Amino acid sequence: MSQPPGQQPPPQGGFGAPYDPPPGSYPPPAAPPQPAGPYGQQPGPYGNQPGPYGNQPGPYGNQPTPGFGYGYPPQQQQQQPGYGYPSQPPPPGGPSGGGRFRGRAGILIGGLLAVALLAGGGIWLATGDEDEPAAKGGGHSSAPPAPSPSPTGGNGNGKGEETISPAAETAAVNAQRKPGESKLLWLQKAGVDLPELGEDVYGPWFAGDTVVTAMYHTVTGYSIADGSLKWSLRLPANACAAPTLPTADGKLVLGIEHSTATDAACDNLQMVDLTTGRAGWRKAYVRDGAWDGLSDLAMAINGDTVTVGRTSRTDAFRVSDGKVQFGKLPGNCQPFGFASGPVGIAAASCQTAADDHKEHLVQRIDPATGKVRWTYKVKKGWQVAQIYSADPPVISLKGEKKWAILVLNANGTYRSQLSGGPGNYAPKCDKDQRSRGSNLDSCVGVAAGANTFYMATDAVDIKVGTANKVAAFDLSTGKYKWSVTSPADQPLTPLRTEGDKLLMYLAAAKNKGGGIASVPSTGGDWDVVLQHPAAASSIERAFFGPHIFYVNGRSFLTHSRISGTDDDEIEQRSIAAFGN
Secondary structure, three states: OOOOOOOOOOOOOOOOOOOOOOOOOOOOOOOOOOOOOOOOOOOOOEOOOOOOOOOOOOOOOOOOOOOOOOOOOOHHHOOOOOOOOOOOOOOOOOOOOOOEOOOHHHHOOOHHHHHHHHHOOOOOOOOOOOOOOOOOOOOOOOOOOOOOOOOEOOOOOOOOOOOOOHHHHHHHHHHOOOOOOOEEEEEEEOOOOOOOOOEEEEEEEEEOOEEEEEEOOEEEEEEOOOOOEEEEEEOOOOEEEOOOOOOOOOEEEEEEOOOOOOOOOOOEEEEEEOOOOOEEEEEEOOOOOHHHHHOEOEEEEEOOEEEEEEOOEEEEEEOOOOOEEEOOOOOOEEEEEEOOOOOOEEEEEEOOOOOOOOEEEEEEEOOOOOOEEEEEEEOOOOEEEEEEEEOOEEEEEEEOOEEEEEEEOOOOOEEEEOEOOOOOEOOEOHHHHOOOOOOOOOOEOEEEOOOEEEEEEOOOOOOOOOOOEEEEEEOOOOEEEEEEEOOOOOOEEEEEEEOOEEEEEEOOEOOEOOEEEEEEOOOOOOEEEEEOOHHHHHHHHOOOOOEEEEEOOEEEEEOOEEOOOOOHHHHOEEEEEEEO
């Protein structure tokens, strides 16, 4: 979408071309005329075109997110909420044709360059050999060791000599607390000797009184109350993908490599009980053909089903016992990823004669059976990049040098397209922070309520500081409503909605603590809900691409990736928890 009259469209991060519905499509709401922007007045991305799928209503409602007692956002915000403000605003999306083509080859470019690319928000593309697809029939001749049958306890200490323990550092911060500031409740360190280029951090996930992260070949559960180690599970091979959410009863299925070999493919699944730390079933699945083998995985959990999506197909398994729910569906259109949560919203691509998977669909699919409930056909030239929200459905679409955000009704018909506002929007997703895995529901800097969508901008004027704006849009009309501005050096990032308020992360600055802020859905002044201590600002700012959760009055920060040299990563703080 171009910017409305009187506003200059930004060179990056702005919307693409306006909606131009084909005959017979669901009529869009009236919108003001849009001037030509830098991408030109190209035909819009959408079209509820009649066809074999139809746009039939399904049993779709504002269902609560299943069973998360620690303040997980409702389904409309099932993307991982918040990190410190993104440094560069990419037009969100993966490569053409659905699925993501990155992987290990893209990180074997030298440790320093790898870290620099990640810090700058670079997109990592495959530059050479990729993980080899598994042979047909699944399984492998040399079976890897089984995961340990039970978790191991301990005190969370790593290998290296630590200059100050997490507990001592926590106490030192709290001794300098000022009136009105929260406590630094606890810190944890990574405690793992990682490979030279570092490893992705998956999670956090919350189950009962436990917060869980996965990194390298270890899954670890800590007490939410005091950060003490509750359990640690050694995986049989490295973690390589993971869903954004667990099941309602605290079960998770991780993507892991099939062996400990350096070129092992990511084609195994391992179930873990997040409450106890015990390993459950393990299963291999087939990755067959170039499209499949080169795709990053998009994993999701919907009810008792875990899906593993890639360009050419999605495989679904029952979380409780590993039973296959469905595989390749009839026809030439296959889902390449779902969004986690109670409603099975998926993106699908269709293999054309050119074998390019460029025709895209948004679908609601029964995760237990694979039955398609409704289909929305995306107009030619546009592709599904991300699912910002599944309930209500808010979809990021991309084309060549253009970007648009589509809003659907609960039955899959067109509702609106977002337009206007301050521009220079900067949501950030898995592909910007992790080297492997590319979930469709992983974006931060966006949040959705029943009637309003929120999105952060990049810095308004980098010459005078990193202040940014958070803009609000009416989901029924797509029109810009209002925005709030952050302090000069502490950008704001939407996390999720709670009642009639938007919760946001206020980034830390030098000698200024971050925190959690809120603003009414009607706009106005924003207030600080939880003020992190200034004495912890250096700790807070050290988190790379942090994921922020606000859970029952406590905030949690974790990394998206950890790396270091000379065992520095062992002592690196991996989780920080704040509260009163």
